Amino acid sequence: MLQVPYIRDNKEEVINRLKKRNLDAAPMIEEVIALDEERRSLQTELDNTLAESNRLSKEIGMLFKSGNAEEANKMKAATADLKQRSKDLNEQLGIKAEALTQLLYKIPNLPHESVPEGNTDADNEEIYAEGEIPKLHDGALPHWELAKKYDIIDFDLGAKITGAGFPVYKGKGARLQRALISYFLDKNVEAGYQEVQVPHLVNEASGIGTGSLPDKEGQMYHIGVDDLYLIPTAEVPVTNFYRDEILKEEDFPLCTTAYTPCFRREAGSYGAHVRGLNRLHQFDKVEIVRIEHPERSYEAHAEMIEHVKGILKDLKLPYRILRLCGGDLTFASALTYDFELWSTAQERWLEISSVSNFETFQSNRMKLRFKDKEGKTTLAHTLNGSALALPRVLAGILENYQTPEGIRVPEVLVPYTGFEMID
Structure with a gap:
């Protein structure tokens, strides 16, 4: 399986090398890059959501310790929303990651530079x-x-x-x-x-x-x-x-x-x-x-x-x-x-x-x-x-x-x- 960072950084080279296999890989390579962008965007959003949830949880704990239970309970509703958002994002991330993996399974290896041109x-x-x-x-x-x-x-x-x-x-x-x-x-x-x-x-x-x-x-x-x-x-x-x-x-x-x-x-x-x-x-x-x-x-x-x-x-x-x-x-x-x-x-x-x-x-x-x-x-x-x-x-x-x-x-x-x- 080709490595996504290599595909992302060497898109044209990957497409050209796969032409030796008589394969027009451009559509698949573009789809790999698009899926990877979506996956990374979801991962960033998930990381930020989890970080905000953790921040609020610590703040709620401090409010309870200081005796401000009313304010703490108000903030707990916000953390519940963040937890649900995290769950949704995690599911979406799993779907994108699996789609990316299945697509990568369809792409053959890059031929070595010494491989001659040919069809059969x-x-x-x-x-x-x-x-x-x-x-x-x-x-x-x-x-x-x-x-x-x-x-x-x-x-x-x-x-x-x-x-x-x-x-x-x-x-x-x-x-x-x-x-x-x-x-x-x-x-x-x-x-x-x-x-x-x-x-x-x-x-x-x-x-x-x-x-x-x-x-x-x-x-x-x-x-x-x-x-x-x-x-x-x-x-x-x-x-x-x-x-x-x-x-x-x-x-x-x-x-x-x-x-x-x-x-x-x-x-x-x-x-x-x-x-x-x-x-x-x-x-x-x-x-x-x-x-x-x-x-x-x-x-x-x-x-x-x-x-x-x-x-x-x-x-x-x-x-x-x-x-x-x-x-x-x-x-x-x-x-x-x-x-x-x-x-x-x-x-x-x-x-x-x-x-x-x-x-x-x-x-x-x-x-x-x-x-x-x-x-x-x-x-x-x-x-x-x-x-x-x-x-x-x-x-x-x-x-x-x-x-x-x-x-x-x-x-x-x-x-x-x-x-x-x-x-």
Whole structure:
């Protein structure tokens, strides 16, 4: 959530930066400023009314002490009017403050200055590529056919139990999935991230804190009877560890990693490009989250990118990194780099990780602050990244490592799987 004082003091800059998102934010920004003026005016009137009420109360007390009860009782009528006025003003103030908050929830984060112009993912900027694209044998198959051939992922069984987008991993497929989770977690822990296990359901406050709620695209699963939400990513519970906290400057950096299943409705996702593991309603992901000092957050962002690059290098998978354009940024992100894996069998790039800096957008929603050395309270910066999302990594391994004899397991995963081939 953007900070009102910043919007008020930098109105034109805010409007111009949001244009990178192809958003005409001028009407909303003007409304924010108008609501804030009304809120501040009401607050001033309330403060003055309370001060006058307190002054009269003290004067009444002195009149009673001096034996002037008649004059004191006359003044009590005035204080009764002031108390009613205070109550009315407080209610009006609450209404204005809530209206302002709800409006701020609709305004996305300001793109970082390095974010390129653009409308869709076609306008994203490739900044790095690594890895040799393998040459597959004749008759090479996409991962959904390999899954059926080797009986390692059953999409039909998942559809029978739940519905499309909920696969069942079997045998060596399940073990390979578990190996990837353990390998990702071990790499993250080695890099200094603390491993945690978190709930897979969150309350509304947690969803609001990270910008997942209000759910503008209808992608979260909601448990209505309990008013809880299935998590779309471990980012939501992990970042909320520090909601309503005031940290110390020496606490930074706070680095956390978690494995969770993730749940997304993926409404409106149809077609051949979402076949198999390409897009699911339930999938596994290992996440890294960092809470950082604002002066260090972009250095930390670069470190997170290098960390994900190291994992993909170990897996020997061809990949590229894209800097997302303004039109493709998520609602809460100031700057995002996407990692995409080349699927040789499908002949297309598959997104496998997003590494984002949210600056103060999430921390302002969560009231996540710290005290600096001078004792000043300041908003922290939040960052997160996938390290990594499993379905498309698994798809890439199955497709790029296939041979006429079977599917080789990446060397780095063999100690985790206990086998070298799926055949």
